[in-house]
Amino acid sequence: MVRGKIRSLSVRDVRFPTSREQHGSDAMHTDPDYSAAYVIIETDTADGLKGYGLTFTLGKGTEVVVCAIDALSTHVVGRDLKEIVSNFRGFYRQLTSDGQLRWIGPEKGVIHLATSAVLNAVWDLWAKQEGKPLWKLLVDMDPKQLVSCIDFRYITDALTEDEAYEILKNGKQGQKKREEQMLKQGYPAYTTSCAWLGYTDEHLSELCTKALKEGWTRFKVKVGADLSDDIRRCKLIREIIGPNNLMMLDANQRWDVQEAIEWVTKLAAFQPLWIEEPTSPDDILGHATISRALASLGIGVATGEQCHNKVMFKQFLQAKALQYLQIDSCRLGSVNENLSVMLMAKKFEIPVCPHAGGVGLCELVQHLILFDYICVSGSLENRMCEYVDHLHEHFKYPVVIKNAAYAVPQEPGYSTEMKEESVRQYQFPSGQVWKELNSEQQGKLG
């Protein structure tokens, strides 16, 4: 049973020097240090359970998010957990409507990433207190209660509370069977680990060959910086993976609208399933234009990792501007806002294929996509969840991949807890790893 008053909220700046080996590199983020603003909430109960939450960031951005989390903590500390979850919509509204802080959002950018980290910690704690993994907490919840976690303000023209309730009620049909199926076979995944933009051809060939042997059948390739490089790399990968496996492309917002159409048309011969983030993540009509232009080539548009809230997703759906919707567990306002987006996607019949990777994103989003399959979409058609093979060793309950699918997590909580030793080592700038990198740098300079 949910219990206790929140006694403290602390936040740490944890960074991993992934840029040194070009892990995570793409056409716009050439030196990403995968990082997390990592939140811990403690209660006054004697059970010792804590809530862990995070949001994914890159290097320097983390310190700004940490400040925003500190600023939000006044809404959390001193609050009764039962009171929060029994009016979760109200609590969400309170966090996102702070009369002063909303000016630096609202519901977007740094302040929204901070909101997500805080709420992720609350969901983790709630699931732990119930003794269930988060996906199971959601699956077992009554549709009325699920709906009560969602703030419908700004989306009722696309999805009303009654419609959301209907979708969830209908989703009950066959739920047990789908849950068992997931426990047996896991949720299908694709890999992005083989073809970061900064990898050499040799390295990506090695990684692709190895991934194929491990049973991967779906591969994402970074593109967008140089057309002749893209043609060479896509050709190489298509040759390795063969004609029947899936290839997806990701340009990370590099192009203008017309440029995107022309560039992707030149890559069409390699039969990509989608082009991800072809242009600015805010350009809904631009994405719609690209979608229309590429439809006859059989290439869809995917986006969402930097789609900052449910209003944006609503418009993407209304404008038919995406064919694959990529929710993100840490960019949207936690489970609450992700629920609303999954339900809108169901109504508009668009498959949800979550963004993952980074640090912790796979750990978190696996819970959401399991819920989506079991209770909302009920379908695996055109659906898969991203997987990236980095930094899982720092989590207490890391994701498990079996036969290119996410094995269903069993431990109570949202899989957000990091190993204390990792947090200590990688905390910026005082952790041992950063101290050593810093003195190495000083040595080079001196």
Ligand SMILES: C[C@H](O)[C@@H](O)[C@@H](O)[C@H](O)C(=O)O
């Ligand atoms: C900077 C990051 O690694 C991004 O390149 C990454 O999130 C990527 O867009 C993805 O789809 O996984």
Ligand SMILES: [Mg+2]
């Ligand atoms: Mg991407």
